[in-house]
Amino acid sequence: MSSPRRPPRAVLLLAVSFITLAISAAVRAQEDYDYNEEVNPPPAAQDRCIGVFLTYTFISRTKEYPHVKNASAQSYAFKSTATVLNTMTTDLQAWKMFIGFQHHEILVSASGAVITDGTDFPVHVENGTSLSGFPQTDLMNAIDTAGDLSQIRVEMHFTGTQFGVKPPGTPMPRTIKLLNDGYKCPAPTKKGKTCFTAE
Structure with a gap:
């Protein structure tokens, strides 16, 4: 067998x-x-907004060379995103967003936006910087677009260098706000690695 x-x-x-x-x-x-x-920002806050909803989200960081013992002098490559969402019944023309960077950041690249004053990358933004939409300069309203997020929201992806905030600390901006005339954003709310505000 x-x-x-x-x-x-x-x-x-x-x-x-x-x-x-x-x-x-x-x-x-x-x-x-x-x-x-x-x-993702809390849906309740976004859903209650009738204006413009802004977010900034820290994604990740990697220790850069040179590796130094002085924590405040150590550089980290970081990735983050920001969004501008139009929740109004009218279009948002020529949007401009201010991000209050505060950790000696150097922006190396940004997709979906340019520095408003035309400065080329890389750019030192340790005192904050204003960003404008490119190529999407205007954000349509949801009513005229059947809620098409690609037309009413822009998402920016940033790559850069920041200093002095080692893990597990999170290098967040001191503020974010819309710079368009006639809009006034309250101080942003921070939750985890995301901060958001609505006009």
Whole structure:
């Protein structure tokens, strides 16, 4: 009587690889879920807004060279995002947002926006900076666009360098606000790695 045949080694390796990939995908999905939960501003605050809703979210940082013992002199590469959402019944023309950077930041790049005064990157923004939309200078209203977020909201992605705030501290701006005439934003609310305000 013959004993049952063992599966070939290649089949076993393939099965192990498949299980490993499945577990890795599940972990990544969970990380993405957690990331989105943390980054998205509280829906209640956004949904109550009838004006302009602004957010700034710190994403990540990596220690840069040179590595130094003096914590205040240590540089970190950071990534962050900011959004401007028009929740009015009218369009928001030529939007301008101020971000009050305060940790000796140097912006290396920004997608979705340019420095309002035309300064090229990289740019020192340790005293804050004004950003204007490019290429999306105007934000339409939800009524005329059937709520199309691509027309009523702009999302900016920043890459830069900041100094002196080592983990687990979070280098947040002192304020964010809309600079368009006739708008006055209250002091921003901070929750985790996101701050937001509404006009």
